[in-house]
Amino acid sequence: MAHRDTTSHRPQLPSGWRRLAVRLPILLFRAGLGSLFGKRLVLLHHIGRVSGLDRMVVLEVVSYDPTGPSWTVASGFGPKADWYQNLRAQPKTLIQFGNRLCAVTGHFLTPDEGADIMTGYARRHPRTARRLCAYMGLPVDGGEASYRDAGRAIPFVRLDAAVAHIQHQRAHS
Template identity: 75%
Template structure:
């Protein structure tokens, strides 16, 4: 179930001004302006697996429904938020203006394949850019997105019982 394909050219984790730029959406959520990012982003709270400190990351929502949200790790399984959720899957997110208790469930490569195909249908340009960013070759055909989706670590953030969204 772990996505450990070492033949992929994963993007380098951001440092310097790139890291700062990628963290700006966290500031938007922090001052109550997260809804400006639309329904395609959420703020994930996670606990550092080494430090035990509260951490935050803004992630793109690739699918959502009344029972939860699905996100992808563009930096692969080595992203800190992904590794932290592996250690502590119960956490909180902020979607729009509301907090939600969630439990992370790590999806299989076959589940990821279907999610990527669906995402590419709904957001073709974003899917192509995401795959390019991750070094995954796609040619626009469903089969190529399915293969790319098998290489991407997808996480389902299931809403806690009694806290399901209407």
């Protein structure tokens, strides 16, 4: 089963002062203040598939596995989001969490994996999950089945730390 095309429900990209507000976390990460976000946000570097330029976007971490480590993020603007398409073209990249850089590889999750992730996220963050689904135009009634359906429609990516990074971190622990 493929991800449902959410293009018709795709939220409008912010403009004006809203765009500045959305981009503010990038400036904070670049200023060395990424630790303000704890484990909730990551700064993803991605290479423009047309321009070849380094791009950045701040994404909410839907789930974090410290043993890997890995971070799972969702594309709130659907599969047409530039960062998502750029990562599909070049899945090896860097993220910044807190004030640390980490080499990662993006793994694009199946709709069923997305359903499991979204139901877990909705249990941990019920209000935020409702708002995310409403923002994306996805109907949810608060029940697990509706979050599973939403999770099948939202593109999720797991960012797995590179083996060399893990070995370096363990050597310096």
